[in-house]
Amino acid sequence: MTKAELDILVAQIGEEIFARVSPIAVTASGAASKKGEGLNLPSEVCPGCVQRCAQTCARNTKEILAAGADRVSASERLTKIDPSIAAVIDHTILKPEATRADVVKVCREARQYGFASVCVNPYWVPLVRTELSGSSVKVCSVVGFPLGATSTEAKVAETAAAVRAGAQEIDMVINVGALRSGDHEAVKSDIQQVARVAHSAGAILKTILETALLDDSQKATACTLAKMAGADFVKTSTGFHPAGGASVAAVALMADAVGGRLGIKASGGIRTAEAALAMLDAGATRLGLSGTRAVLDGLG
Amino acid sequence: MTKAELDILVAQIGEEIFARVSPIAVTASGAASKKGEGLNLPSEVCPGCVQRCAQTCARNTKEILAAGADRVSASERLTKIDPSIAAVIDHTILKPEATRADVVKVCREARQYGFASVCVNPYWVPLVRTELSGSSVKVCSVVGFPLGATSTEAKVAETAAAVRAGAQEIDMVINVGALRSGDHEAVKSDIQQVARVAHSAGAILKTILETALLDDSQKATACTLAKMAGADFVKTSTGFHPAGGASVAAVALMADAVGGRLGIKASGGIRTAEAALAMLDAGATRLGLSGTRAVLDGLG
Numbered sequence: 001m002t003k004a005e006l007d008i009l010v011a012q013i014g015e016e017i018f019a020r021v022s023p024i025a026v027t028a029s030g031a032a033s034k035k036g037e038g039l040n041l042p043s044e045v046c047p048g049c050v051q052r053c054a055q056t057c058a059r060n061t062k063e064i065l066a067a068g069a070d071r072v073s074a075s076e077r078l079t080k081i082d083p084s085i086a087a088v089i090d091h092t093i094l095k096p097e098a099t100r101a102d103v104v105k106v107c108r109e110a111r112q113y114g115f116a117s118v119c120v121n122p123y124w125v126p127l128v129r130t131e132l133s134g135s136s137v138k139v140c141s142v143v144g145f146p147l148g149a150t151s152t153e154a155k156v157a158e159t160a161a162a163v164r165a166g167a168q169e170i171d172m173v174i175n176v177g178a179l180r181s182g183d184h185e186a187v188k189s190d191i192q193q194v195a196r197v198a199h200s201a202g203a204i205l206k207t208i209l210e211t212a213l214l215d216d217s218q219k220a221t222a223c224t225l226a227k228m229a230g231a232d233f234v235k236t237s238t239g240f241h242p243a244g245g246a247s248v249a250a251v252a253l254m255a256d257a258v259g260g261r262l263g264i265k266a267s268g269g270i271r272t273a274e275a276a277l278a279m280l281d282a283g284a285t286r287l288g289l290s291g292t293r294a295v296l297d298g299l300g
Numbered sequence: 301m302t303k304a305e306l307d308i309l310v311a312q313i314g315e316e317i318f319a320r321v322s323p324i325a326v327t328a329s330g331a332a333s334k335k336g337e338g339l340n341l342p343s344e345v346c347p348g349c350v351q352r353c354a355q356t357c358a359r360n361t362k363e364i365l366a367a368g369a370d371r372v373s374a375s376e377r378l379t380k381i382d383p384s385i386a387a388v389i390d391h392t393i394l395k396p397e398a399t400r401a402d403v404v405k406v407c408r409e410a411r412q413y414g415f416a417s418v419c420v421n422p423y424w425v426p427l428v429r430t431e432l433s434g435s436s437v438k439v440c441s442v443v444g445f446p447l448g449a450t451s452t453e454a455k456v457a458e459t460a461a462a463v464r465a466g467a468q469e470i471d472m473v474i475n476v477g478a479l480r481s482g483d484h485e486a487v488k489s490d491i492q493q494v495a496r497v498a499h500s501a502g503a504i505l506k507t508i509l510e511t512a513l514l515d516d517s518q519k520a521t522a523c524t525l526a527k528m529a530g531a532d533f534v535k536t537s538t539g540f541h542p543a544g545g546a547s548v549a550a551v552a553l554m555a556d557a558v559g560g561r562l563g564i565k566a567s568g569g570i571r572t573a574e575a576a577l578a579m580l581d582a583g584a585t586r587l588g589l590s591g592t593r594a595v596l597d598g599l600g
Contacts, residue, residue: 052446095448096446096448097476100481122454151461153461158454158457176396180397181401210396
């Protein structure tokens with residue numbers, strides 16, 4: 001192959017990848033400025049989206065920029081990742097538009113790299129159970145997700161159905177609105193009833209606090225209630241709320257609040273190796289990642 | 301090709317992608333940017349947020365700007381609204397951070413203006429039932445919301461609990477991932493089982509298609525499945541997916557697909573009187589609004 005042919009090939013592959021990268025993935029890969037002519041982007045952005053970007057994307061973009069120089073040759077790096085890192089990752093696909101093929105792909109990646117679990121919506125649990133059969137990767141599913149504002153009865157039934165279908169880990173969203181209304185007994189009872197169903201089937205329970213919606217006092221209260229109610233983990237975020245995902249400060253506060261008695265899962269918006277390592281440093285014992293590949297690239 | 305050549309190729313591809321993916325400097329322009337001076341906006345917005353704005357906000361921004369001159373003096377206008385408009389509005393509060401006080405306020409507004417219903421997450425149904433007692437405003441709740449990807453068993457239990465607690469209308473999200481995977485029987489059965497529980501309690505069922513995630517053929521298929529499964533309404537959107545909410549085109553397609561046999565609820569991102577009226581013109585028979593006040597202002 002000549003140099004000119006190689007140049008054409010490189011440009012074609014670049015185009016191909018670029019066409020397939022979703023807007024979110026583009027954000028997560030943000031790097032050198034002044035390009036983007038081929039993007040066909042509008043010249044106007046409404047103030048709401050400008051503010052949302054500043055609140056939820058700026059930190060990640062900075063982290064990615066810092067990591068930029070190392071982010072090539074992904075496939076080689078993926079073969080070298082530290083198994084102890086893989087073993088704390090919940091490889092996650094929760095977007096409603098995910099298809100059967102998308103879920104199968106995530107399961108195959110999880111088997112390949114030995115992740116802790118595959119985390120999916122309840123409808124996909126039977127499929128994931130089959131795909132992960134014979135591996136050590138756990139089946140994880142979500143309950144009351146992502147709003148946490150359904151009835152306890154619904155959460156209990158959702159949990160019962162999920163564990164019957166093969167879920168070994170349950171990530172439930174606590175009742176954030178009740179917590180913010182001061183209805184602590186309702187929050188505790190909600191967790192407790194779900195914990196009972198999960199535990200009776202041998203599954204563990206992680207409780208999602210959606211920390212971006214809570215002040216520090218509410219975060220600490222939520223940790224106490226989760227501990228009292230018998231949860232196994234506290235988890236920062238759903239990854240679905242525009243207010244944001246995991247922060248190092250929230251993880252540190254939660255680790256302090258549960259005093260080593262519960263696991264800590266950091267999730268939501270963790271898109272780089274640096275962010276992942278910072279969460280582990282702050283006390284996280286599990287990571288929820290949907291952009292797992294980008295994080296692993298940075299660890300290679 | 302030698303190993304060294306391959307390494308060079310991989311590096312070149314990396315560079316190519318790196319060069320094309322970048323944060324785009326943008327500024328909110330026109331009237332919006334003039335009004336936004338006090339907002340402390342950043343000078344850079346990532347491509348993902350630029351694209352999201354183009355997809356979901358541009359139309360609304362235009363409508364808001366066009367309607368700008370009329371959007372003052374809300375309290376005076378609220379006393380003059382057409383009761384026939386009020387009677388098709390589901391006054392909605394579904395954000396997870398909503399507190400008891402927020403929900404009570406929405407109920408009082410609904411009684412005052414005679415809206416069709418108050419739409420809340422299941423946890424708040426008992427409170428809403430009490431607050432609306434003695435009025436003609438219905439209690440509406442959501443099921444499988446907003447992802448639609450939980451198990452049918454969970455949706456059925458959530459519906460049963462909601463109608464027992466007092467819900468008279470159920471807005472369930474269909475299984476979008478199953479539809480996109482071609483699993484039509486699963487989508488139909490999911491709706492059918494929820495419809496049975498709702499109807500046996502005298503409640504009606506609206507099925508949320510999340511139209512922004514479907515192509516036109518999938519939208520039409522979803523309408524057919526909803527009709528076959530016994531739903532009473534098809535509804536455009538949850539209002540929670542970043543891909544966007546109701547569009548006039550989707551409402552028109554849905555109205556055509558159900559041929560007057562089901563109601564049509566437009567919801568998600570309807571923030572102006574002009575947008576609301578356009579949805580009704582296109583065939584909507586119900587409107588889901590969380591920014592109800594702004595819409596009513598424009599109708600005064």
